[in-house]
Amino acid sequence: MVASPYLHTLPGTHMARPDPGIPPTHGQRSARQLKLLTGGSEPDPRFTLANERTFLAWIRTALALMAGGIAVEAFTADVFAPEFRKSLAVILLLLGMLLSASASLRWLNVERAMRHKQPLPIPLLVPLLSIGGALVTAALIAFVVLR
Amino acid sequence: MSLLQAGHQDEGLQPERTLLAWGRTLLAMLVASLFFLRWMPFHGRFAGGLIAFTLLGALLIWLSQRRRYRCRVEGISRARFPADVTGVLGLGSMVTVIGGAAIWITLMT
Numbered sequence: 305m306v307a308s309p310y311l312h313t314l315p316g317t318h319m320a321r322p323d324p325g326i327p328p329t330h331g332q333r334s335a336r337q338l339k340l341l342t343g344g345s346e347p348d349p350r351f352t353l354a355n356e357r358t359f360l361a362w363i364r365t366a367l368a369l370m371a372g373g374i375a376v377e378a379f380t381a382d383v384f385a386p387e388f389r390k391s392l393a394v395i396l397l398l399l400g401m402l403l404s405a406s407a408s409l410r411w412l413n414v415e416r417a418m419r420h421k422q423p424l425p426i427p428l429l430v431p432l433l434s435i436g437g438a439l440v441t442a443a444l445i446a447f448v449v450l451r
Numbered sequence: 452m453s454l455l456q457a458g459h460q461d462e463g464l465q466p467e468r469t470l471l472a473w474g475r476t477l478l479a480m481l482v483a484s485l486f487f488l489r490w491m492p493f494h495g496r497f498a499g500g501l502i503a504f505t506l507l508g509a510l511l512i513w514l515s516q517r518r519r520y521r522c523r524v525e526g527i528s529r530a531r532f533p534a535d536v537t538g539v540l541g542l543g544s545m546v547t548v549i550g551g552a553a554i555w556i557t558l559m560t
Contacts, residue, residue, distance in 0.1 A: 340536055349532035353465045353523060359539055360472040363546055367479040370550055371486045377557055378489040393557050401550025408543030415534050 340412060344419030355414050362407035362429060369400035369436075384447070392443060399436040403429060459527040466523035473512055473519060476542070480509040483549070490556070497556045501549065508545045 373396030380389055406429050413425045459466060484505035490498035515538070526532025 340540075341534060346531055346533065349523075349526045349530060350461065350463065350465050352526075352532050352534050353469045356535065356539060357469055357472040359543070360476045363542060364476055364479045366546055366550070367476075367483045370546075370553060371483050373557075374483075374486040374490065374553065378486070378493075390557060394554055397550050397554045397557065401547055401554065404543055404546035404550060408540055408547070411539050411543070 341415055341419060344416070344421070347415075347418035351418055352415070355411060355418070358414075359407050359411040362410075363404055365433070366400040366404040366407065369396050369403065373397035373400065388443075388447065392440065395436070395440055395443075399433070399440075402432060402436075406432060459524045461527045465527055466520055469523055470516060470520045473516060477509050477512040477516075480505055480512070484509065487553075494556050494560050497552075497560060501552055501556065504545070504552070505549055508542065508549075512542070 373393045376384075376389060376396060377393035383389075384392065410425070410427060410429060417424050484502045487498055487502045487505060490501075519535075519538070522535070523532065
């Protein structure tokens with residue numbers, strides 16, 4: 305790896321110390337960020353990126369649930385009664401929607417907690433997904449048994 | 452030599468992993484838009500609008516990938532990376548709107 309001439313690695317971390325002589329480009333905070341993430345200090349970039357990847361993983365879960373809802377509505381006309389099919393599709397879509405909204409809020413709360421060096425908030429997403437998944441599975445089991 | 456050419460000193464390859472996570476999300480959005488295609492014969496222009504909106508999200512991610520990688524490499528190299536509020540909350544809002552629109556289409560049409 306070629307070392308950049310203006311980087312100073314912090315001992316034991318392989319991280320660079322910010323050089324005040326370099327004009328910031330992407331390092332500057334936008335107006336939106338100043339409004340939503342006030343106070344505290346910028347956390348380690350690795351933690352910020354880890355938070356971003358966790359958010360993206362939740363978004364992909366939300367998209368998968370939505371795709372499941374669309375699939376139930378579109379492909380199971382011969383299997384389920386119309387009301388049951390519609391209900392199942394709406395539950396999956398609603399779960400996906402709630403998950404994506406909660407993931408955005410959680411990302412913001414985690415970012416704020418890291419800025420203020422506070423403990424990370426307890427995730428509400430996990431029970432939401434578990435309860436939602438259990439509900440859909442219970443509905444499917446009931447359908448199969450009572451059919 | 453620019454920061455991007457010089458590379459970064461993070462052995463955990465954080466910028467690459469984050470870039471790949473965005474790429475996987477882009478693929479998930481493409482797959483979701485393909486699922487919406489199945490609604491076209493039943494829900495017509497509503498499904499078409501939803502497909503266009505989902506593809507727009509995927510396109511925006513794709514177009515910003517290079518810039519995103521550069522920002523993260525610079526962030527790691529400078530040990531200072533302001534959180535991507537616009538990208539993250541924009542994507543979150545977009546997916547939430549897609550879910551809400553899909554529910555509306557399911558219930559109303």
